[in-house]
Amino acid sequence: GIQVEQSPPDLILQEGANSTLRCNFSDSVNNLQWFHQNPWGQLINLFYIPSGTKQNGRLSATTVATERYSLLYISSSQTTDSGVYFCAVEYGKLTFGQGTILTVHP
């Protein structure tokens, strides 16, 4: 099956810092999504981004499908950004990476 690798596995930031999370995948995909799992366990859909660039407030994402990677940018991080960020790719079914655990300290 398709492999999804996320990096880094853990990230600790001070409030206000910027960060970039990466997702590599092993094969062509039909769909790619970024999710944030908050400390209460909810999975929040951040971006549906099979290709190109999208922005939503302080967050933006870029997927380069031909090179099989996607990046999630978080600018001016806040403590509420803490949680786990998952990349998930779809080829027949949606397969999740292992996630990046982000901790933002005040």
Add this chain to the structure above:
Amino acid sequence: DAGVIQSPRHEVTEMGQEVTLRCKPISGHNSLFWYRQTMMRGLELLIYFNNNVPIDDSGMPEDRFSAKMPNASFSTLKIQPSEPRDSAVYFCASRRQGEGYTFGSGTRLTVV
């Protein structure tokens, strides 16, 4: 739009008992998915339905697990008999073709 609704939010049961998890997808979404999340294995797809028809159940761990979708607005995931290793968070998600997935809040199952 109330989102994907799952019930119960938490379930504690004794080993050997039957457990039924419920999901109401978003109206107009034609695909429904059941996922399980554990520390060891992360998020795994158990089964998914298109237009109420089961398409891929290869992720269902064993015969103790079964899922149904009797209509477009309701699905159940049943475990009978339950075992401690079934303890996990079970998520339901739905989507409209060509769009992203929306997940419910999950059911945290503890089997003692």
